[in-house]
Amino acid sequence: MTDQAATPLIFIPENGVEAGPLDDGQRAWAKANGFAGQRGRLLAMPDAKGGIAAWLFGTGPEQGRPVFVAGLASASLPEGDYQLQGSFGDPTLASIAFRLGAYRFESYRAAPPAPRLVLPEAADAGEVERQVAAASLTRDLINTPANDLGPDALEARARDLATRHDMSIAVIKGNELLEQNFPMIHAVGRASAQAPRLIDLRWGKETDPKVTLVGKGVTFDTGGLDIKSAAGMLMMKKDMGGAANVLGLAHAIMDAGLPLRLRVLLPVVENAIAGNAFRPGDVLRSRAGISVEIGNTDAEGRLILADALALADEEKPDLLIDMATLTGAARVALGPELPALYSTDDSVAAGLAAAGLASEDPLWPMPLWSPYSSLLSSRIADLNNTASGGHAGSVTAALFLKRFVSKAAAWVHLDIFGWAPDARPGRPVGGTDQAIRAIYGLLRQRYSA
The missing domain is CATH 3.40.630.10 (Zn peptidases)
Structure with missing residues (x-):
């Protein structure tokens, strides 16, 4: 589902900035920062007020891209609510990967708060959970x-x-x-x-x-x-x-x-x-x-x-x-x-x-x-x-x-x-x-x- 309060996490395959779901300003920002969809790379996209409008996430080469690559994003993202956009593959597997990448073991010391996922509409919520x-x-x-x-x-x-x-x-x-x-x-x-x-x-x-x-x-x-x-x-x-x-x-x-x-x-x-x-x-x-x-x-x-x-x-x-x-x-x-x-x-x-x-x-x-x-x-x-x-x-x-x-x-x-x-x-x-x-x-x- 779409959640207006959730930050978009936009999946971009390697060398896919031009073909991805970005406007001209976002493409220019990506190019200026050397972002080309490299596997595992995250790039914050600023909004007009100096905040973060979205994150770009590189998934690497289209051919043979791992289905669990979303787990690399959640391992590095700060606390907040996120929704998946772009070429993230099977929505259920991508959601499982995101959630498992955000796993924290906190029995003996506090860990930084994990990012949270708003499930895509097509994801099987029961299977994910x-x-x-x-x-x-x-x-x-x-x-x-x-x-x-x-x-x-x-x-x-x-x-x-x-x-x-x-x-x-x-x-x-x-x-x-x-x-x-x-x-x-x-x-x-x-x-x-x-x-x-x-x-x-x-x-x-x-x-x-x-x-x-x-x-x-x-x-x-x-x-x-x-x-x-x-x-x-x-x-x-x-x-x-x-x-x-x-x-x-x-x-x-x-x-x-x-x-x-x-x-x-x-x-x-x-x-x-x-x-x-x-x-x-x-x-x-x-x-x-x-x-x-x-x-x-x-x-x-x-x-x-x-x-x-x-x-x-x-x-x-x-x-x-x-x-x-x-x-x-x-x-x-x-x-x-x-x-x-x-x-x-x-x-x-x-x-x-x-x-x-x-x-x-x-x-x-x-x-x-x-x-x-x-x-x-x-x-x-x-x-x-x-x-x-x-x-x-x-x-x-x-x-x-x-x-x-x-x-x-x-x-x-x-x-x-x-x-x-x-x-x-x-x-x-x-x-x-x-x-x-x-x-x-x-x-x-x-x-x-």
Whole structure:
């Protein structure tokens, strides 16, 4: 809608000043200031009283212009109300990008007030709100340090979401994990002052298609007895990024009312160091009955995921998706912007990749290369939790998890980073959502009412 009080934000592609929606005076001002639609550049347009009549915003080359480029504008604009004009592309995506670029994490210090957006008439207000809320929930969780977001607090946040959406919730905690056969979740988390747990949330009709989400919830990772370096621990508050993304995604699914039976499983632990910590060389039993030799206690995420995936798999879901900040190898191979995507179903993988490109939430398909399974061999157990040789670390981690999934119609594993080390369109520096829009887009295509 048009709001007379809102300042226009006029999108201009590279070298598009002459063809853009500007009058002669505005064109002259743009040229005098060297503005030619350069990607990410903002230029204030003065009014007759010395105020700001509008802002010009450069979107860069027309060919291949990112759909989320509006997020660069909102990251830099001062407080105020804005309305989008010019060549901003899909109004819903542009609005989501603007709102996400204006994200601020303010739990510990005040941030400059964020710019506000008057939605374009053609934008889907409901989609904008739910996708921004999903991403903001995820970012807030990842950005919160471990002293304020240990296993107890993460459970409390899951309970908040359950209350909001009328989900059922069950929590298996501490020694109950051993009694109910989740030995690897217990082993990884038992050294912490806060007990390990498995959080199980359900929503939707039992007769609808079953979609199960599993999120790695390591609220802090010291590396265990194979302790990380000081530098290696600096960002380990984000090791629950899988759980955070799963909770954000669950909110979007439920807020949209997608006709599916949603289950969310969060194995939540702190990988701490104490006299009762699990050790290199230990052999752990798993829920699936597979024995696992511990080659490295810093490869703990796959252990807790394995028990949770085994539980999820018992129900034979139509689609089983896990998300985890799992390996540094995925970051070496693909960098921080491209989560590694593994799937037992090529059509699901292709659909997720396409949905990710359409929503500026890219994923990169990777192979479940079965010959590398031999790298996980152990002389005394069924598997080792780390691969020999130091090669293909993300692939072998995915192959490890695959051993615990056999009944689900389709399984997807996403090895995410959960962090933006540099500002990108719609993603300020810090904890970030990854794969939420891609997965949500695929689920909407498959399961819309």
